[in-house]
Amino acid sequence: MTQRDERALRRQLERYTLRFNDAFWRFWDEQVASVLPAAPVIVDVGPGPGLFLRDLSERLPDATLHGVDANEAMVENARAIDYAGPVPSLVLANVESSPLPYDDGSVDLLTMAAVLHGFDDPFSFLREQAARVLKPDGRMLLFDWFRQPMREYVERRLIEPGEPEETRYERALEQFRVHNKYTLDDWRWVFAESGMRIEAETSEPHPFARVWLLRPE
Known part of the structure; x- marks a missing residue:
């Protein structure tokens, strides 16, 4: 592991609860959990060290969990931590330059935390990748920064x-x-242009970030 990877891993481990705090999980319970089936298929894009997938395995013991990340050190850490159920399927891939490695219409919930802002073309990812893998009643949970x-x-x-x-x-x-990079109005425009409708949103988990529950139109 390089020093840069080590620093990035340490930052994510130490800052995890600043993002996925009580306010986030309230939003989850009120807005997200209620629209999921009993045994959902969930894909976390950019799971980092795997802590969110770990928490999902505790809350949703019957879920099928997947993660895809471009950083090998993050994937290795995510594979090594303890889960309440089976270890999620974790893939090393850059989804900005290659398709999401999941079948069309196979995913109940696609999640991304502090990843999409770094993409050169968020429109294509939302319109062509996210919408493709989601089931007809699937959703996307997005946590990201705004200006x-x-x-x-x-x-x-x-x-x-x-x-x-x-x-x-x-x-x-x-x-x-x-x-x-983006104002709140920028994000809303990105979603609208990409065919995504906002079902719910909150800024309570972090003052610099927004959490959106999105659904393809």
């Missing part, structure tokens, strides 16, 4: 865990350029 004032963003990043003190400011500036 913030620079001062507010950087000051919060400076107090969050997951980065050594000597590189924290540099990392905050680097992440500001990456995370502040």
